[in-house]
Amino acid sequence: MTTYFVSRHPGAIDWSQRQGIRVDQQIEHLDIARINPGDVVIGSLPVNLAGAVCAKNARYIHLTLDLPYDARGVELDAEDMQRYGAKLEEYRITRVTA
Structure with a gap:
C-alpha cells in the first residue's frame, strides 16, 4: 500500500508536513x-479522478478548505490554510450510470 499526497502547491505541502501527515510519495499530478x-490518495482532486481512485478500491481523502470568495485563485501558505480550516475528510465516490 502506498500513500500519495497530490498537490503542486507549496503551501499545501508545507501544511501537510506541519500536520505530521505521513506520505510515501508527494506528486503534482495523479x-x-x-x-x-x-x-491512499490525499488531495483536492476533481470528482471524476476521485471516483476513479475509489473504483480501484483505494481510499480518497480530500483536503478541504473553507475559502472565502476573495481567497480563491490565490496561492496560500500553510498559515492561510490553517486559518481557512484546512482538514482531511475521507470520501467514497461512486459514479452513477444510466
Whole structure:
C-alpha cells in the first residue's frame, strides 16, 4: 500500500508536513494507472479522478478548505490554510450510470 499526497502547491505541502501527515510519495499530478487497491490518495482532486481512485478500491481523502470568495485563485501558505480550516475528510465516490 502506498500513500500519495497530490498537490503542486507549496503551501499545501508545507501544511501537510506541519500536520505530521505521513506520505510515501508527494506528486503534482495523479496518474490513475499507478493506483492499486488499498492505496491512499490525499488531495483536492476533481470528482471524476476521485471516483476513479475509489473504483480501484483505494481510499480518497480530500483536503478541504473553507475559502472565502476573495481567497480563491490565490496561492496560500500553510498559515492561510490553517486559518481557512484546512482538514482531511475521507470520501467514497461512486459514479452513477444510466
